[in-house]
Amino acid sequence: MGIRILVLVYWLIGVGYSFLLDDVCSTGNVCSCSQHGIDCDGKGLTEVPAFNISGHPIDISLILLKNNTISILKNNAFSSLQGHVNSMLYMVISHNNISVMEDTCFKGLEDKIFRLDLESNNLHAIPMAITSLNRLSELSLMFNPIQVLDINILSRLGHTLSTFKLTLEQFQRWPSGFRYIFGLDSLFISKYNSTSIKISDFHYMANMHLRTLAISNSPLEEFPVGICDINELTHLDISKNSFTDRTKEFFDVCHTPQRNLIFLFMQSNHFGVFPDIGKTFPAIRILDFSDNNLNYISGELTPMPALENLVLSSNNLVHFPSALSTLAPNVQTIYLSRNKIVDIGNADLMTFSHLENVFFDHNPLEYLAASSFVRNTVLHQIDLSDTKLLTVPCALMSLSYHSISAYLYDNTLECDCRMSCLSHINLSKISFTGHPQCTQPNISVTDFITNVIQANACATK
Numbered sequence: 001m002g003i004r005i006l007v008l009v010y011w012l013i014g015v016g017y018s019f020l021l022d023d024v025c026s027t028g029n030v031c032s033c034s035q036h037g038i039d040c041d042g043k044g045l046t047e048v049p050a051f052n053i054s055g056h057p058i059d060i061s062l063i064l065l066k067n068n069t070i071s072i073l074k075n076n077a078f079s080s081l082q083g084h085v086n087s088m089l090y091m092v093i094s095h096n097n098i099s100v101m102e103d104t105c106f107k108g109l110e111d112k113i114f115r116l117d118l119e120s121n122n123l124h125a126i127p128m129a130i131t132s133l134n135r136l137s138e139l140s141l142m143f144n145p146i147q148v149l150d151i152n153i154l155s156r157l158g159h160t161l162s163t164f165k166l167t168l169e170q171f172q173r174w175p176s177g178f179r180y181i182f183g184l185d186s187l188f189i190s191k192y193n194s195t196s197i198k199i200s201d202f203h204y205m206a207n208m209h210l211r212t213l214a215i216s217n218s219p220l221e222e223f224p225v226g227i228c229d230i231n232e233l234t235h236l237d238i239s240k241n242s243f244t245d246r247t248k249e250f251f252d253v254c255h256t257p258q259r260n261l262i263f264l265f266m267q268s269n270h271f272g273v274f275p276d277i278g279k280t281f282p283a284i285r286i287l288d289f290s291d292n293n294l295n296y297i298s299g300e301l302t303p304m305p306a307l308e309n310l311v312l313s314s315n316n317l318v319h320f321p322s323a324l325s326t327l328a329p330n331v332q333t334i335y336l337s338r339n340k341i342v343d344i345g346n347a348d349l350m351t352f353s354h355l356e357n358v359f360f361d362h363n364p365l366e367y368l369a370a371s372s373f374v375r376n377t378v379l380h381q382i383d384l385s386d387t388k389l390l391t392v393p394c395a396l397m398s399l400s401y402h403s404i405s406a407y408l409y410d411n412t413l414e415c416d417c418r419m420s421c422l423s424h425i426n427l428s429k430i431s432f433t434g435h436p437q438c439t440q441p442n443i444s445v446t447d448f449i450t451n452v453i454q455a456n457a458c459a460t461k
């Protein structure tokens, strides 16, 4: 599970960081207060409270006002904070009902706020008030019913903004206004309301210096060709769209390889075929292709020698995709959770000498060949939870020369002398996670191995 977090960590940075709540200052109201932040989340506030923090030498760097019902940010709303705020203030006012932000609502904090989260509010346009923030670097307006992108406002934000998150639910054409945010490094778009993006609308994007682009949670059916020309792109997210490609040529619209791209998120589409990703993105390291309709992977694809993390969970794979041995020879982590894999043969994992983590959980897996892991000398995490394995597989024996975690949640295991193959397993190196229990006899797997197998009870029978 740790690796899933690793895959997602990039996207989660920014969602929030926590701080120690410690009532060292009084806000004179329902909020709690610490050395670094004020927390007013979910306090039923209908407006920004007046903070009474006079006399307390604090240096606030975080203000949380999430999940209230504030509908207007009035002029001078934050003036009670003046003098107490760090020059790098992160303000979160997401999940409110803000439709109006008066022009001087940030008075006193104009040169302090560097990150502003206004997700899930009721804004129809980018408020002029935001242009007063002359050091704003990250702005999220995700899940607001934005209808217009005012060029004047965008060009004023353009001086400082590097990350911009936005919902384009009301846009059927790609807005031309992004070109005014010339310093943008990361653009996250959700709910763009069209099945395609015309190259003529998107053309200027190539002149920006975007390194991260997400166009997700949209009904796109065709890969936006213009993305091929954004040469500095390192992260591309086209997840949760409606791509259905049935051929491997999906990315062939890009005529030259994109050598900078390392993260590619394609999950939650309807891909029936694994595209030739290595041809277009030769440097790819992390690929999420989960939640698609894959039932095999062709062997005739370009290898991805740099691929480290491969997520193929929630597809329709019936066998381990043997093409991976040439396609992803250096892979360290493979997720195959929630497929339809019935067996793993001795040859399936043989070639992966860098494999550290493999996830087979939630498959109808009945058979795991005894020598499956003999060549995976650095494997240290294997998930076999919720499979149809009837007993603890002998394959784990070959791993007991180094420390390994074997996840065995929710299996129905019969323990008997078939497990004699595990007689030399070193139980201080292998940890069975998920408290695996034998149904017959009713004892833990570890106890069975120690008290029956390793006590030679089988041999003497």
Ligand SMILES: *[C@@H]1O[C@H](CO)[C@@H](O)[C@H](O)[C@H]1NC(C)=O
Binding pocket: 041, 042, 043, 044, 067
């Ligand atoms: C939002 O705040 C209310 C209290 O006003 C609380 O009961 C609820 O759990 C909060 N919701 C979330 C998602 O934090």
Ligand SMILES: *[C@@H]1O[C@H](CO)[C@@H](O)[C@H](O)[C@H]1NC(C)=O
Binding pocket: 026, 028, 052, 053, 054
């Ligand atoms: C602010 O807090 C101080 C001390 O906590 C208190 O003496 C003062 O009356 C408060 N002011 C207001 C306006 O609440």
Ligand SMILES: *[C@@H]1O[C@H](CO)[C@@H](O)[C@H](O)[C@H]1NC(C)=O
Binding pocket: 069, 071, 097, 099, 122
């Ligand atoms: C949100 O604001 C609108 C006005 O913009 C108002 O009609 C609506 O009642 C508010 N909703 C809540 C839950 O406060």
Ligand SMILES: *[C@@H]1O[C@H](CO)[C@@H](O)[C@H](O)[C@H]1NC(C)=O
Binding pocket: 169, 170, 171, 172, 193
């Ligand atoms: C999305 O576009 C369609 C027309 O293609 C339109 O009927 C629909 O109202 C749009 N959705 C929103 C939320 O604007």
Ligand SMILES: *[C@@H]1O[C@H](CO)[C@@H](O)[C@H](O)[C@H]1NC(C)=O
Binding pocket: 426, 427, 428, 429
């Ligand atoms: C089992 O592993 C532990 C911890 O690595 C080690 O100290 C011990 O010597 C091993 N026992 C055998 C029999 O190899």
Ligand SMILES: *[C@@H]1O[C@H](CO)[C@@H](O)[C@H](O)[C@H]1NC(C)=O
Binding pocket: 442
């Ligand atoms: C198995 O043993 C545990 C206690 O070790 C007991 O709580 C549980 O009910 C037993 N299950 C069956 C099916 O006998």
